[in-house]
Amino acid sequence: MKKINALILFLISYNLLGQQNIHNQNPNTLVEFSTVKNYFDELENLNNKKSDVIVNSATPGYLLLVKNTGVFRKIPPEKIKKLEGVFKSFDFKFKVEDLFENEALIKTEDGEYWFPIQKSLEAFWKEELTTSDCALIYIRAYGSTNDKESNKWLFTINSFNANFYDGLWEEALNSFNSNEPSNGLNCLYKLIELEPEDGRNYSMLGYYYYDQGFPSKIELLKKADSLYSKAIELSPQYSYVYYQKALTKLQLSEYVEAWYNIDLARKLGEENIENKKLIELENKLSYKEYLKTKN
Numbered sequence: 001m002k003k004i005n006a007l008i009l010f011l012i013s014y015n016l017l018g019q020q021n022i023h024n025q026n027p028n029t030l031v032e033f034s035t036v037k038n039y040f041d042e043l044e045n046l047n048n049k050k051s052d053v054i055v056n057s058a059t060p061g062y063l064l065l066v067k068n069t070g071v072f073r074k075i076p077p078e079k080i081k082k083l084e085g086v087f088k089s090f091d092f093k094f095k096v097e098d099l100f101e102n103e104a105l106i107k108t109e110d111g112e113y114w115f116p117i118q119k120s121l122e123a124f125w126k127e128e129l130t131t132s133d134c135a136l137i138y139i140r141a142y143g144s145t146n147d148k149e150s151n152k153w154l155f156t157i158n159s160f161n162a163n164f165y166d167g168l169w170e171e172a173l174n175s176f177n178s179n180e181p182s183n184g185l186n187c188l189y190k191l192i193e194l195e196p197e198d199g200r201n202y203s204m205l206g207y208y209y210y211d212q213g214f215p216s217k218i219e220l221l222k223k224a225d226s227l228y229s230k231a232i233e234l235s236p237q238y239s240y241v242y243y244q245k246a247l248t249k250l251q252l253s254e255y256v257e258a259w260y261n262i263d264l265a266r267k268l269g270e271e272n273i274e275n276k277k278l279i280e281l282e283n284k285l286s287y288k289e290y291l292k293t294k295n
Contacts, residue, residue, distance in 0.1 A: 027061035028138060028171060030186045033108035036062055036155075040144040053082050053154070055089065055143035062139050063171060064108065065164060065190065070131035071105040075116050076151070079103075083116070083154055086142045100156065106137070113150050115139065117157040128162040136164040136171075165194060172204060181208065199235025202227045203244060210248055224248050239268035247277060255285035256293050 043054045075083075075096075083096045100116040104125065115137075117125065129135055138159040145152045161167030168187050175184035185208065191201045206227030213220025228245040231238065242265035249258035258281055265273060 028063050028175075029061070029183050030063040030065075030168070030171065030190060032110070033064055033066070033113070034110040036064075036141055037110060037153075040141070040153075044144060051146075053085065053143055053145050055086055055154075056141060059090070060141050061158075062141060063168075063187075064106075064137050064139060065168070066135060066137055067107040068125075068129040068131060068133045068135055069105040069107055069112065070129075072102045072117075072122075073105075073114070075100060075103050079116070079145070079147075079151070079154070082145055083142070083156075086154060104157065105150075106157075111150065113153055113155075115153065115155050115157050118159075121157065121160060125160065133162065134164050136161040136167040165191070168194075169200070169204075176204075176208060176211075184208065197234055199231035199233070199238055199241065201231075202234065203231035203238065203241040206231060206241075206248075207244055210244065210251075213251075215251055218252070221248055221251050225252065237268060239265050239270035240272060242268065243270055243273055246281075250277070250281055250284070253284075255281065256290060259285065259287060259290040 040054065040056070043056065047054055080096055080100075083100070087094070087096060096116075099118055101119050102122060103114045103116040106113055106115050125135075137157050139155045140158055142154040142156070144154060168191050172184045172187035172191065175181070175187060185205075188201055188205050188208075191198070192205075195201070206224040208224075209220045209227065210224035213224060225245065225248045228241055228248065231241045232245070235241070242261045246258045246261035246265065249255070249261060262273065262278070262281070
């Protein structure tokens with residue numbers, strides 16, 4: 001992707017350092033819309049609001065949890081022209097009109113805004129969402145204009161998930177697996193805010209602390225163990241958390257408790273139990289010896 005450091009057409013772009021915009025580090029960063037808005041407002045202030053368009057050369061991607069208003073309109077010609085200028089400046093090989101025709105009015109925690117939506121998404125959007133439904137949208141933030149507030153953003157909707165809760169859960173898991181713990185935690189805390197009685201969320205949070213504490217950071221392992229206990233209290237039929245708790249007990253040298261939780265996981269039909277972990281536990285305390293403790 002071509003970065004801009006000069007005046008191109010009617011555009012002025014700022015190529016910021018990575019540490020100045022932490023949101024560039026993950027293309028699917030979950031934020032409140034006000035965070036994105038404030039960032040571009042700062043860019044405008046740096047430019048003294050002299051330009052028609054302020055462009056971020058990194059074009060960061062974001063996840064936003066929004067509400068559907070059910071309102072669409074044709075993208076105004078002046079916005080098409082500005083987006084075309086942005087795409088040309090990035091040396092994109094496609095035209096705005098090839099991908100976008102309409103924009104959706106989106107309700108955020110900070111107000112309502114118009115975002116162009118990819119043509120390929122429109123039918124699915126109208127089919128899967130009704131007015132006031134929440135959705136997890138994936139946007140690309142190209143820049144802002146000097147238009148009125150609701151219409152100024154050159155942000156495009158490139159994907160969405162109508163099942164926003166499971167979508168957030170998947171994004172949290174993907175972030176942790178991709179070594180992006182900050183975004184994973186953001187997603188998890190949002191999940192806990194949305195559904196504080198879902199034990200799976202505390203189970204995943206527990207694994208974060210287990211991973212940070214492995215193999216011998218006792219305080220972090222104990223924090224993980226405590227979160228697993230909370231997860232079990234809230235969702236006692238969630239089998240995987242018992243296996244997670246067993247692994248933590250193994251690291252804490254609480255081998256009887258480790259076998260006890262392995263048995264509970266098995267009883268609930270958990271299939272993702274690693275044989276090498278069972279062997280490791282067996283070498284610490286044989287299952288035969290464990291059974292004697294139950295008598």
